Amino acid sequence: MDKVDFVKQIIESYDGIEFTRENDGIVFFQYRDKEYGCWYPDADKDSSSPMLVVKNDENYDYPHILPFNVPLEINKSDQYRCICLYETESTVKYLQSKEEKVKDVIDRLLVLLSLSPLEREREFQKEFVYYWDNMAENNTPVQIYAGSTREFQRLNVYFDGKSTLRYVANGIKLSDAKAEDRGKKKWSHKPEVPGFYIPIEDNRRILPPTRDRKWKADDILRIVCGKDLRRISHETYQKLNQEKIKTQKVSLIFEMKVNGNCVIFTATITFRSAKTDTLMNKLRQDIMNVQIVKSRRIDYYFLCKQIGNDTSLYCKKILLIGAGSLGSYTARELIRAGIRDITVYDADDLEKENLLRHTCDDYCVGFSKVVALKFELERLHPEIHIKAVNRDLQAAEFMEILPQFDMAIITVGSSDIQIELNQALKQGHCNKPVIFTWLEAGGKNSHILTVDNNYEGCFQCLFTDANGRRINNKVNRLSVEKTEQNKIRNGCGGTRAAYGNAILLRTVAALLNIMQEIFDGKIHMNKLFDIIPTQVIDMGNDFRERKCQCCSNEYSRRLYKDDAS
Amino acid sequence: MKLKKQFAEFYDEITIKDESEPLREKREILQKDIEDRFPDELASHGIDLKKSDIEIFDQGSYKYNTTIKSNVIDRDVAVKIPLDINQYPDTRKIKGYLRDAIDYVAARTVNIKEPCVNVAYFENGEEWMHIDLPLYAECDGKVYLARGREFADNYSWEIADPKGLNQDLCDKINGNAQLRRIIRYIKKWRNEKYANSTLDHEVPPSIGLTYLACDYFQEVTTPEGDDDLTALQQTMSAIRDSFILTKENGIIVKADITRYIPVEPFTDIFATMKESSDSYGVKFYNRLSKAVENLTNAVNVESEHDAGNYVQKVFGEEFEVPPKQVSSAATVSKKEQNFG
Known part of the structure; x- marks a missing residue:
């Protein structure tokens, strides 16, 4: 049976639906007072599915019927609009038969056309931004940096002199704020159109604009002072009554929650006059025009929430010691996991030989690794702040600055530096959590050790045997011979261990989880984790040595005694 | 448990949390x-x-x-x-x-x-x-x-004793979220069924419905959470059973319900309704009985869609009926679960 007959047969099996015609592969049918068309582009392809259009529908105020026309029948004045019935990738089309697909699309159409007013409102709200943007005149979306605080505030406004406007919440510092473009400051303050962030608490009866229903003053007033429902909090209402406006325009950046998602939409209001009054009074009495503005919320907190990051990391400050391969991978993923404030220490420069296992690009070769890292990471998002310190961190300074951070992560490969920092940590009685992590040559094994002065065990325990004698790192799995084989010498005593890059990815993945568990208070002892290619093994705190010269009680007591005398 | 989402959304829709x-x-x-x-x-x-x-x-x-x-x-x-x-x-x-x-x-x-x-x-x-x-x-x-x-x-x-009355109701309702919801549902049912009433004292007063809901409230919870449909059905059913009926030739000619205010003046909240016309009580009883019948059907039918239709008869269009599930298991299994 050909594609058209097949679709026609299914359509005709529905009560109330009448086949009308076939035209260019599209099967048309009448339902209630309108004609619809069903088109099945590639009926034999598993992943394709039928599409629906509606003919000459003048009602734009209905959800999921797209607001623009598609030219289906050339040389005819009929207008067709597509009906969007599926969320992207909501179903696995491969699992549906051709018949099921056609039936599904018709069933969905019937459900759509029988929505109650409340259901229509819900569908409109789900696609609110689509409709909003569709009615907007600006091409470049206004950038909104709202931050983690959901309360009314006047936002700072910046303009790049070309097309981009930024509305930035108080407390958000953007690393590119002082950036220059051809010798001139890129972002300038723009006070002519102040912006206000207005969180909406109750979404009921807030519908997006459509071609039939444009937004006017009443729509704004319904939100800020609607009689039927309180849509904004009393605090927001009071602030609208306190905020004084001296301009003829303001931008209102509304935010509401729809099915747990944050929907942000911006309207620029033009008042009849620039007479100074409270924002609420001006909204109530003086609105001349409501302009729909396309905007995007792009603050770091919001973006983190969008990808499911734990936003409790948002305000954490990390001290990263080492910007080599492991340090660079760690920094990059910390940033992507939701930490935007990192101070990184390293004295080395980036060399060509580092490139394939470093996150920085070729153009950074020759620069210090920390500066290169700062440049690379801050480029990702302007709320990211990397403090780059181009030298090794000494033990004394480590103890001095550690209290400013929520955690230190030590990614240097040198055992001597690790031991030195570990000793300083123990002697300084600093209770900040510290993670030591290092790779073994050969690209197979790596390790993570969590050290917190509240618990027993330290990095030096790894270099101590049961009798308290010093030994080489006992948890490393690779033999000395194998390590030697994987060492690359580059003259003048410099060496580089060969370990590839897969080890970096899995070590950092484990590190992120462990860091999160520490911040969540789920790790209640100092722990060693061994990471092998297919497994992260929790070794517990068996690494701890009672005769460790650094952390054992006996040793500590003697040390304090010496200090006291 | 049936219609959990629909009841939650309906409750959000009918609720006024604060004054505008x-x-x-x-x-x-x-x-x-x-x-x-x-x-x-x-x-x-x-x-x-x-x-x-x-x-x-x-x-x-x-x-x-x-x-x-x-x-x-x-x-x-x-x-x-x-x-x-x-x-x-x-x-x-x-x-x-x-x-x-x-x-x-x-x-x-x-x-x-x-x-x-x-x-x-x-x-x-x-x-x-x-x-x-x-x-x-x-x-x-x-x-x-x-x-x-x-x-x-x-x-x-x-x-x-207006403050005593306030206190009594606050003591009964505060801390009992399901009871609060049931009160709102019953008030919404009353508004829906008496929307066109113009007769003085015909409409059961809110305070009366609130007390009846408190008196006959049946809490129903399941491992999946509160079951508002069953709680409402049982509560309204118990309220209906508390009417004293007078029948003539098998027909109800009088349906009295009594609820005394627990503070001064200890009067019957429904006294004015009763004094105004016997038909008001009968109408109240019959409408309540119809609601109980619909809710009971909703509890007993298997399909969520059919249950929703019965509940919609009680509350009107604002209560959303879930779509008919033709082959729910198959539909669920066809939902995309992989993400790249």
């Missing part, structure tokens, strides 16, 4: 007017009242958080003054003085009603809100409500 700002503003202005102008008005009639002696407090659903959305916002605010009711026995006059004190702005329309002074607000010729001001007199340590219409022959100071 225009309502709050109007109420605050009105309260200030009462404080500023009522003493002067009384003074002009030889009654001494200090501004500081006026006590204004919330009454009704806003107090115990059971307000539901309605076409006209309805707010109860009690006004209590110290007054020798023996010296001023005519409640109509005192209510008139309160009316005169506040009836000076075009935005308000003030009328004296039997239990209160009613302040209505209109916009474009339509009432959008009214604030009822029950007026209380405190005399010899007791509180009395001013009853009687402006020109009625029957008027009196009726002993009352």
